Amino acid sequence: MTADFTPVRRSAEHGFTLVELMISLLIFGMLAAAGVGLLAFSVRAQEATQERLDEVASIRRVGAIMTSDLAQASQRMVRDTSGVRMVAFTGEGGAPGGVALGFVRRGWSNGGSAARASLQRVEYRLVEDRLERQTWPMLDGAEPVRPAIVMRGITAMTVRYRRKGEWRDRWDPERPDAMPDAVEVVLDVERLGSIRQLFVAGTGNGP
Template sequence: MNAPARGFTLLELLVALAVFAIMAIAAYSGLSNVLFTRAAVETENRRLAMTQLAFYRLAQDLEQVVQRGVRDEYGEAQPALRGNVQDSEALLFTRAGWDNPLGQPRATLQRVAYRLREGRLWRLYWTVLDRGGLAEPHEMMLLDRVRELRLRFLDQDNTWRNDWPPPADNSSDPARKPKPDQLPRAVEISLTLEDWGEITRLLLLPG
């Protein structure tokens, strides 16, 4: 005579449920870690893309810098390139190659500035060179979480300077006196980021 079918005891069911719960927790924890890692990688990739774009815009602008001074909103003459991190506009210059796909009645030159404000790096540009009146710039935020912006300029004597244009010296030689629209040979740009520390790029200027 066959023995009656034997079912699970209560203890066996409890053990099975406990094992299943442990496996479910382990699976959820593993999935959670994968999702967290994926989100962190995506965040870092976006950060990297923004940082690369910021330096790309800087390089693209400075590669097309031209010796064209302007007049500010007060009618005062301004050099072709001015750099001083203490100013509200740390780096200010005129560049060529401003695309005009709609054929608007404007110049192909553009006045561009970069500034650091409240931990953010901004790019500004004006639709006119000689501002006159109250011409307002267009602004675009390039990068956030920036602690510091530092600039250095390489002059024609291969001397690094923290400001541009360089101050006039006491030389009587006219050839050694700085010209208002003289450009540096190169610009060194250093950004200190909250998460990645200092990043430095050396950008050569045309001419």
């Protein structure tokens, strides 16, 4: 004795079953989570890349400013606010708070035709984690203006001064108007490590 068996077919009009719906939602959730994770990773990578590019740009800015200043270094001696005459070039090795570089540069532009010389007194110092550039409105007897921050994120700074083929850790001139031939600046920068740069200290400054 046999009986006819007719399989039950689910019509498309009946839609998804609960199990199928749950599986679909699970798959969609996994794909969405993966997409969010990938997007978050891309954003973090972009931020890290931008930070690194900003740091590299800061290093290049330091190089450009120091190159411009040191290439125009002059043997001009100045007097402080007490009238005491100072040597033409000062260099204390880059220790925090000390004068890493101090000199007078030529070629200070005067677009406003102010009553001043084309020479400018300049100093570089490491203050906390900042490399600061100090300037004076006048060469002799004037108070300095507010220093400009050239770069942040510096953990240490080392400066050496070359004269007659020898490197010195501190600039102790034989004559008050003596100038180094070249300057080496090493900056220890967060996340970048040690950055070494060399600069020529003016031309035609005598033997």
